[in-house]
Structure formats: C-alpha cells, structure tokens
Amino acid sequence: MLALLSCGGGGGAPTIVVDSSADTDSRDGLVTLREAISLATGELGVADLDSEEADNVSGEPGADSSDTITFDPSLFPAADGGTIALDESLPPLSTGADIIDGFGAGVIIDGVDISLECITISSNDNALKGLQIKNCLVGVMIQPGAQGNVIGGPAEGEGNVISGNDEGIIIGGAGADNNVVKGNLLGVDASGTQALNNRNGVHIHPEAQGNLIGGTEPGDRNIISGNTGVGITIRGSANTVQGNYIGTDINGTAAIPNGMEGIWIAPGAKDNVIGGSSAEERNVISGNELFGLNISGNGATGNIVKGNYVGVDATGNTALRNRHGLVISDGPQNNVIGGSAPGEGNVIAANGTGLLIRREGTSGNIIIGNYIGTDASGSEPMGNAVGIWLLQEAYDNTIGGTGPGEGNVITANNVSGVHVDGSGTVGNTIRGNSIHSNGQQGILTTEGGNRELEPPTITDASPVRGSACPNCTVDIYSDSGSEGEVYEGSVVAGADGSFTFEGDVSGPNITATATDGDGNTSAFSWPLIAGAQ
Template structure:
C-alpha cells in the first residue's frame, strides 16, 4: 500500500472482514510518504504474516514506513512481524506527530511467539521527531525493540507503556536480540513517564535501555527494567538494565524499577557525565524492600560529575541486595552520592577504585549517643549520617557540615543499631561509608522488690 500526498484514509478496520493481510511484497507493506500524507489510519491489519496470524510471510522492506514529511498519521492495533527490515520506520525530520499505538510488533497475533522483524532490524526505528509509541508489544525482533537513531532531527519522541522484550501480559520473555530501547545520538526524548500507565516493561533483551553516541537530555522514568509487569519477579536483561556510554550526558533516570538484570542495574561509561539518578529502586521488587538483585553492581560509574540521589528527600534511590557493590565509582571524580538508602549489597555499599572520586576518605565517627553523632571528616565536607544493620546506609538520618578543623556533630536520635557516615566535598566527590559504630543508649534498671503474702 503506497500513499503519496494522501490524507484522511483508513486502511483496515477492527470489524470482521475489514482486516487486510499485507504480506510477501517486494518492498514495504505500507508506505506513507510526502508532506501531504496526513491523518491516515492503519488499523487491524496483518502486515508480514499470513491470514492465520501465526506464520511469517514477510515483506522485503519495512512493515510500515512513514517518511518524507508524512505527519499526523495513526498506526493502531496491527500485527507487524517477519518483515525483512524494521517493523515500523519513522524517517526524516518532517515525519512528525505520528502515533503508533496498541500494535504487536515482532510476535504472532497472540503476542506470545516471536516472529521478529529484520535480519538485524528493529521493531521500531524512530528517525524523526515528536512521534508517540504507546501501548505496543515490541518483542522478538532481530535488532533492538525500539531504536531512536541520529538520522535527522529526531528529538521529543514519547515511548510510553510498551512491553519491550516480553509478551503481551508482561509475564514472560520474548526478547529482542539487542537493546530493548536504544538511544543513539538523540536528545530530549521521553522513555516512560510519571504515571503507571506510562511505564514500559523492558525485559529479556541484551540490554534494557542503552544510550550512546552523544545522546543527551533524555528522560528515562517510571519503567520496569528487568522485572515482570507486577514488579515482583525477574525477566532479566542479559547485560545492564540501563547503560549510558560514549559521551551520553545530561540525562535524568528517575523513578524506575531496575532489578533482576544479569549485569549492573545502571552502568555509566567513559565520557557520560552530568547524568542524574533519582528515586529509583535498584535490586529490590516494587515494594521497595524485597530482594530482586542485579547480577553485578547496583550502579557502576566510570565517568565524571554524575549524581546518585540528591539534595532533597525525594531524590534518594534504594540500592540494595545487588551481587556486587551498591555504587562503584572507578577512575573519575565529582560523582555525588547523596541521601540514598544503600544496604545489603554483596560488596561494599560505596566503593571507590583506581582513584574514583579522588579516593576521598570516609569520615571517622568518634561518638554515637542517643541524641547525637560526632566525628571528623575533610574540612568543609557535608557529612551524611545513616543507620544500618551492618556497615552500609539503609536509613538516611540527616547531615552536618565539618568545620575548618574537620570536626562535625549531627544532633538527633539515630535508629541504629549501627551508625555510618559518608563525606561529600565541595567538588562533589562522595566517600565510601565509614566504619560502623553501635548506638550507645542509657538504660535505667529499677529494683525488683518481692513481698510475701
């Protein structure tokens, strides 16, 4: 089906007999192109599979292509699978304001069996701006589930409420061979959102979300990465849950559940600076307390000037039960780790390696009373005080500022049983946790008086 300068047409439908089977063609299944091609609806079709919805019969090009400034079109509730190139392609800077909603892309008509697109094609390739990919199952494809590539001015796309690498119910794996979502040289996109209906379920892929090639200013929020749709059991991505690499900077990772992955929860590589991780659950289930560990560090940073947590109470991450360190910082400096709940990780709560964070030493706690904690640290450093059952920092208690000689005192009643502390210097380097010290409490023992009769 080819649409050039065509508007307000409908291809297919949801009523009996309205479905088209658009398969086995030498080029695209549906190709909408040119500036006048707008407000068309492609709905309820089988594109690249046979009439049973169970057997691949791919088109030799894209399943659906929207390109050359075609805009404002809707592709809804189709099965788009087994095509030789990407399942759906949005191309060039003018192909904006299109919507892809409620489709099965890379599976059979039941949404459970892989019939992937492309020898290395993606389920969806976004090379344009201001498009919306919402409520689809994008699984079983030979490349990434969704690729947002630096083809044109491809910013401001919304990727919301999809099952990516899992089947339609979000309970078992139908993985994509590469990343669930790949952001390559693209900016100001939204992967997930702030409401439950906007959460993407991303599991069973090589990586959950991968950003590279100078991607920046993207928002990754509210997703379930490595878990089922209930956030209770693992649907592991094979590597990290989220990877930022190759100068990927100024991204916000907020409010995600990042657990059950085989590698790190979050991995930030060289040159990927000024990213902010806030209010995420890393290594636990959606209840925030039950273990669902990642197979390596909770957060691994090999870059500079990133922030894990923040200055405000709502910024703190929970990073627990991971099979490596809670947070590992290697080589690079100015990575602030503030106001988090970090506990029960196999390695250290916070580890600095190869000069990471300038090897800032941990504070020394010299006294723990029922009403205060005091000690020494680097002069002028912010000292954060925590309670924990071991030697990490499960409960953030508060902070103090070390004076010019390094002395500090926090006034309050720590919950214990042990107290630890971190220091953050003026450059934004955070230390490991201090050695723990037990809370000392006063006890008053009253006499027991026995009287006869």
C-alpha cells in the same frame, strides 16, 4: 465483487472495498489494494473502472476526500486470512486522511522477499488498522514531513501485526511529527506469545519529533519483542514511549527477547520521555538479550526515563532479566533516570548491572527516586549483580539527593550497591540514598574512582562526632550493618575536618560518607553503634 455498493451512493465518507488478493491494476471486475489506494489518492478515478469494479466504491473517493479502504471478508476471512503477495511497493498514501482498515477481516500483506517498502505514508492524518504485514524491507514507512498518522488502535482488531520484516516501522526524518503507534504487535506473532522476528521494531529517525509509541489505555500497548536487533531506536527528539511491553510476551510475564536493546536512545536524540509517573504510562522493559535501555553518544541529552519496570515482569514482583538494565555510555549528558515525585522512580532489578554509567564525556546525569535491586514494593530483594556501576571516566553524575523523594533505594545487589571505578571517574555524588543489604560494599571506590576520597571516621555516637576531609559535607546514616539504610541528615566538617551532628539517629549502627567540593563521594565509614562513646 460487492454489488451492494455503488458509485456516488450514500452521504458518508467514501469507501472502497478490496475483493481481490492480486497485486494488479487492470480492468478485470475486481478491486485490488493497489487499485484502492490509487482511487483514494486520485491517481485512479471511478470513471476509469469497469462497472463491476465501480460497484465496490461508495461516494466519490479521491485526493480531496477522506477515504476508507476495507476488505471483503469472504475473500479475507478473519480466521485464516487472505494474502496479498506484492510484486512491488504499494502506492504511497499521498493525499492525507485516508484509512486502510482490515478490521473484521484477515488481511496479510506479504512483501515476499524482504526487498520492498510495503506501505508508505507521505501525507498527514492517515490510519492503518487490523493488518498483518510481513516479509518487507520496511513494513510501514512514514516519510519525512508526514504528520498525525496513526498505526494501529486501541480497540480489539485495530492493532497491526508487523512482524517478519527487516524494519517494522520507520518514522522518517524532519517533519515526521506527531505520529502515533499503538496497539500493535512488532516482532511477535498474532497470539503475542511467539517470536516472529523483525530485525528492528520501530525506528524514529533524526529530526522526527513529538511521536508517541504506545499510550495510557490498555489497548494502546504495543508488544515490541522478538526482534533480532533493537526494539525501539530513537534518533529524533521530544518523542514519548509509554505503556508498552518491550522484550516480553503479550501478558508481560514471559521473555521474548529483543536481540539487542529494548530501547536505544541514539547520539543526538534529545528530550525524549520513556514512561511516566502513572501505572498506565509505565513500560515493561525486560527480558532483552543485551540492554533494557541504552542512552549513548554525544548529544543524547535531556532525556527522561521514569516509572518503568526494567528487569522484572508486569507485576513488578518476578525477575525477567536483561543482561544489563539501563546503560548511559559514550558521552550523554544531563539525562534523568527516575524522579522525585510519586511514581517517577523506575524499578531496576534482577539484571546483570542495574545501571551502567561509563566512558568519557558521560556527565551531568541524575539518578533519583529509583528502586535498584528490589521489587516494585521496595520490600522484596531482587538484586542486580551490581546496583550502579560508574567507570571509564564518567564524571560529575549524581546518584540520589537530600530533597524529598530524591534518594534511591539500592539494596540486595549481589556485589556492591554503587561502584565507582577508575582514576578518571570522578565528581560523582552519592547522597541521600537508602543503600543497604548488598552482598559486599554499599559504596565501593576503586582504582582512583572519586579520588578514593577517605571516608569519615566516627568517634562518638551521642551526638555523632568525628573527622572527615576539611570542609567536606558529611552525610549521616543509620543501618543494621555497615551501609546506609536511613539518611539522617548532613553537617559540614570544619577547616580542621572535625564535625558534630546534633540530630537524632535511629541506629542500631551509624555510618557516614564525605563529599568534597568537587562532588566526589566516599565509601561508607566504619559503623559505630548508636549511643556508643
């Protein structure tokens, strides 16, 4: 009991102090967390308390007020913590604008047997700070319709440790909009250096919109790692994930893998943004057992992934591989990986496959401005096995472009820079990139991929002349080998296939690709030494 507080005293917002670790609702002179939530929502009135319990309440809490629940640090010491072992789920935060604040104390909420939704939020503008939540079926459930809630915070001690649960946080369904999850540890212990598994970290359900996972301040960063399933699952639309470490420790330099994807954008999820153009918005998505990021299924459209580190650590200079970096699979359309503006390109390096684009219906996706196989400076090789691999009937996707900033740097990958495989994998356009120094081919087409369009033949180098498919667009490159490090410009072949490029080339070798009217791009031509006749 804290005799310093009294009902009705002071002019500030109502405060309720929890001074019992029991999970009861009884008149015993002590206030439990269950009783405190009931006071904040008006299910229990101050008049219902005994005199000793009432001493733990200031102001007039209830359904119409914004109430703060704090914890007696003598019972919940910051160093060791005090555990509240739940017998059943806590009452929901149902009336809005209430705060459960464990700052300065050590508050452990224990669901005991993974069967409870431990904390449920069914109203707007609530906050949870400084809690440890474990052994729950769901650590924090934000129900459909609940908006503007904040889980965690940027200041030291405001973040929650939500680990050792089945689901860490669920943002559930229609109307669960504009909630913020920031500064938390999900799937790791309080040090941020050891796994303490949830099955899944954060799950945004269908129709939940405008939610923010992370933020642009250092304290906004969530560490979402060590989960046996997926770090973040997004089924809703127009949500943002930025500034997080996903699959790493709290320093962003060592792997604490999520067992499946770091981020999964699921079927039907639209217009979500992963990352941003500034360093503060960047996610580090590395060290995961399966994929760094997976966009999959029909209806996963309009999503943007930009400015992230995928397969490297927070410095951008050290490998921290995912099995595969980014995967677009089973029907997603019109998603953008990277961007043409400064800072929008992703660093995708040191993975199995850097970017895997596959299966029927996967089309219209745009890959621009990325560094694939190199570090964040673009100068140090950190190759994937394959840079970009398109297969299994993925069609009409675009790799690069001839506009400013649209070309990708695709270099130092162990096998090919871009591989287009399979007779149904057609219409995939590869233009304007810097593709060089890969282990084998810069662009490889096999088994009918991109119709295995015949590469141009360069016959003269000053000016560049040759032959290609009739009326095809011919892109001219310079390279020290047989790929295309420097895009020099384009020309359209005539009806007879002949072309002449009048622009300057830097050499020492000249190569070319052809792109037909259906968007199929060929492999690189055999090189010709610049200036040769």
